[in-house]
Amino acid sequence: MAEQLDKDYYDTYPDDKGHFGPYGGRFVGETLMEAIYALEVAYNHYKNDPDFQAEMNKDLADFVGRPSPIYLAENWTKKLGGAQIYLKREDLNHTGAHKINNALGQALLAKRMGKNRIIAETGAGQHGVATATVAARLGMECIVYMGAEDVQRQAQNVYRMKLLGATVVPVESGARTLKDALNEALRDWVTNVDETFYIIGTVAGPHPYPAMVRDFQAIIGREARAQILKATGKLPDALIACIGGGSNAIGLFHPFIADKEVAMYGVEGAGHGIETGKHSAPLCAGVPGVLHGNRTYLMQDENGQIIETHSISAGLDYPGVGPEHAWLKDIGRAQYVSVTDDEALEAFHELTRTEGIIPALESSHALAYVTKLAPTMSPDQVLLINLSGRGDKDMHTVASMAGLSF
Amino acid sequence: MSRIKQCFDKLKADGQTALIPYITAGDPEPWVTVPMLHALVSAGANILELGIPFSDPMSDGPVIQKACERALKNDMSLHHVLDMVSQFRQKDKETPIVLMGYANPLEAMGYQAFAEKAQQVGIDGILTVDMPPEESVEFLSIMDKHEIDTIFLVAPTTSLERMTKIAKYAKGFIYYVSIKGVTGTATLDVAEVAEKMSMLRTLTDLPLGVGFGIRNGVSAAAVSEVADAVVVGSTLVNCIAEHADKPEDLPAAVANVLAEMRHAINARDMAK
Numbered sequence A: 001m002a003e004q005l006d007k008d009y010y011d012t013y014p015d016d017k018g019h020f021g022p023y024g025g026r027f028v029g030e031t032l033m034e035a036i037y038a039l040e041v042a043y044n045h046y047k048n049d050p051d052f053q054a055e056m057n058k059d060l061a062d063f064v065g066r067p068s069p070i071y072l073a074e075n076w077t078k079k080l081g082g083a084q085i086y087l088k089r090e091d092l093n094h095t096g097a098h099k100i101n102n103a104l105g106q107a108l109l110a111k112r113m114g115k116n117r118i119i120a121e122t123g124a125g126q127h128g129v130a131t132a133t134v135a136a137r138l139g140m141e142c143i144v145y146m147g148a149e150d151v152q153r154q155a156q157n158v159y160r161m162k163l164l165g166a167t168v169v170p171v172e173s174g175a176r177t178l179k180d181a182l183n184e185a186l187r188d189w190v191t192n193v194d195e196t197f198y199i200i201g202t203v204a205g206p207h208p209y210p211a212m213v214r215d216f217q218a219i220i221g222r223e224a225r226a227q228i229l230k231a232t233g234k235l236p237d238a239l240i241a242c243i244g245g246g247s248n249a250i251g252l253f254h255p256f257i258a259d260k261e262v263a264m265y266g267v268e269g270a271g272h273g274i275e276t277g278k279h280s281a282p283l284c285a286g287v288p289g290v291l292h293g294n295r296t297y298l299m300q301d302e303n304g305q306i307i308e309t310h311s312i313s314a315g316l317d318y319p320g321v322g323p324e325h326a327w328l329k330d331i332g333r334a335q336y337v338s339v340t341d342d343e344a345l346e347a348f349h350e351l352t353r354t355e356g357i358i359p360a361l362e363s364s365h366a367l368a369y370v371t372k373l374a375p376t377m378s379p380d381q382v383l384l385i386n387l388s389g390r391g392d393k394d395m396h397t398v399a400s401m402a403g404l405s406f
Numbered sequence B: 001m002s003r004i005k006q007c008f009d010k011l012k013a014d015g016q017t018a019l020i021p022y023i024t025a026g027d028p029e030p031w032v033t034v035p036m037l038h039a040l041v042s043a044g045a046n047i048l049e050l051g052i053p054f055s056d057p058m059s060d061g062p063v064i065q066k067a068c069e070r071a072l073k074n075d076m077s078l079h080h081v082l083d084m085v086s087q088f089r090q091k092d093k094e095t096p097i098v099l100m101g102y103a104n105p106l107e108a109m110g111y112q113a114f115a116e117k118a119q120q121v122g123i124d125g126i127l128t129v130d131m132p133p134e135e136s137v138e139f140l141s142i143m144d145k146h147e148i149d150t151i152f153l154v155a156p157t158t159s160l161e162r163m164t165k166i167a168k169y170a171k172g173f174i175y176y177v178s179i180k181g182v183t184g185t186a187t188l189d190v191a192e193v194a195e196k197m198s199m200l201r202t203l204t205d206l207p208l209g210v211g212f213g214i215r216n217g218v219s220a221a222a223v224s225e226v227a228d229a230v231v232v233g234s235t236l237v238n239c240i241a242e243h244a245d246k247p248e249d250l251p252a253a254v255a256n257v258l259a260e261m262r263h264a265i266n267a268r269d270m271a272k
Helices: A030-046 A050-064 A074-080 A099-112 A126-138 A148-153 A155-163 A178-191 A209-217 A219-232 A247-256 A323-330 A341-355 A361-376 A391-401 B003-014 B030-042 B062-073 B078-091 B103-109 B111-121 B137-145 B160-169 B190-201 B217-224 B234-242 B247-271
Strands: A023-027 A070-072 A084-089 A117-122 A141-147 A167-171 A196-198 A238-242 A263-271 A287-291 A293-298 A335-340 A382-387 B018-024 B048-051 B097-101 B125-128 B152-154 B174-177 B208-211 B229-232
Touching: A023 A323, A030 A099, A030 A178, A030 B152, A030 B160, A050 A099, A070 A219, A074 A084, A074 A341, A074 A361, A084 A219, A099 A117, A099 A126, A099 A196, A099 A209, A099 A247, A117 A126, A117 A178, A126 A141, A126 A155, A141 A148, A141 A178, A148 A155, A148 A167, A155 A167, A155 A391, A167 A178, A178 A196, A209 A219, A209 A247, A209 A323, A219 A247, A219 A382, A238 A247, A238 A361, A247 A263, A247 A323, A247 A382, A263 A341, A263 A361, A287 B103, A293 A323, A335 A341, A335 A361, A341 A361, A341 A391, A361 A382, A361 A391, B003 B018, B018 B030, B018 B062, B018 B208, B018 B234, B018 B247, B030 B048, B030 B078, B030 B247, B048 B062, B048 B078, B062 B234, B078 B097, B078 B103, B078 B111, B103 B111, B103 B125, B111 B137, B152 B160, B160 B190, B174 B190, B190 B208, B190 B217, B217 B229, B217 B247, B229 B247, B234 B247
Parallel strands: A084 A382, A117 A141, A117 A196, A141 A167, A238 A263, A238 A382, A263 A335, B018 B048, B018 B229, B048 B097, B097 B125, B152 B174, B174 B208, B208 B229
Antiparallel strands: A023 A293, A070 A084, A287 A293
């Protein structure tokens, strides 16, 4: 299928119904259908509106701190003895992760649409914090749904959201994690659809969310492509990013899709190991199905019930994945791999000690794959990794793995 | 002619409004589902709506969500739901049965495999909450071949343009969701429902059902003024939740709840 992957990709996917091949689409209850069409119309209008673009770019520069740099990890490169390792420093963004790129874009869109009530779901809390931050700045009401399990795991982020004026609603249903928070946010949206804008945090949900969130995150790849060309004089040999819903990965990958010589690796959470069943790796070990508004690879049993996922990192603990990743997998444009909790934790410590950068546990999955791939490559080759977030939020998790508590 | 059409034709001739109870299959225990269905028919149900349990019922409120959780604890699957209908049909070959659920269990079984088995066991209609007409092309053609009516929802937010489209694809009856919100969370506004019913009647000859927000005989009777069918879900499922630890009492208990609605609707139908 490689011949399909010319520059037409950008004009072809998604199609006008929001499909990436068989994936994506608009699988929501009737009450939300008019709302997602209205969102699509508004997004298509404003994405090319110079005034909206200018407002967005100003905030990305002055409020978020873009562009984020790329950083050559020299010590780690030497230690691994292979490809040169460049990190795209999304951890340096305001609020500490890539999530704010999208939260800002959608909140500005909500403002233009005259909706002053923002709802969001969150897993690790990074998207919730980013949304609460932007809502505070724009003077909007903000309600964040968060699985009760995650509220406990990420107490500090819960407090940050509250400081920012958001209402955090712990979700007690189901597995009490990210997927249940998404269900609850969808229920809120159905009930308050007229005045509410739902800021989905990843490239999932019904069309236009997967395309819209991707577009807001694609600034990562656009910047990185120009930066790496300037630094090395050529395109990188491979890109690596972690995948929960897949927003940081698609943000990095998308501007490189037509560059066929650039390999792409999406790294899922293998949890305790794919063979144990306790993981969050739908692309590696799931099958296609329909959840949360789109068709994609899912962690499910043979009867189509969604099964509980596990990952050391709350941000990867999701049974689905963005539909564009499902399509990139099927057409072979990107490779999807997985690393275990233990491997991610080891990479977390490795980067911290070698480079003085404490990565998020999510991003540590991408780093763990670097330790496998880089040594197989030559020193004139280049790896570009999305360091999607910083690890401050994970201190409790990492300390408790070492048997410590604060 | 489908059993659903026969049922509505007969009710129309008799000047009666259809009463459609909803329960979730396998809630609270699998063995009691079929006895409950028979009891509901005895209490005046004209069509039965049987829920396919799903782990992530996004359009439902806490009442039906918990029903799904109770059913899934018993390892209920779509295969079991089909077996239950087969068992029900041994005694009752008349009452139409509509399955209601989410797309993923159907995707997992495969549309074709589902349609064949559903037709074989005597299922008359399917309502897939998260599959709008836009995503239903393949599904519609397979269900059509197997004579299973595809029922669609219309919501208070649905525009006239969309209503027209939905009316084109719908079979059996059209299900109007009377509130903005998930199941079992608010009380409906009868005047608003009446307005939507008259809009829909200009677009379709199909019977119109109304559900979400019907709590008791009073609201059931009020809706029967303007609709061809009254759908009752969360109120029955609440009753099931209350008796979850004594399932042997359930057939009589749900029949009691439904009988009150039947009486209220009949009284209103007679006065018409």
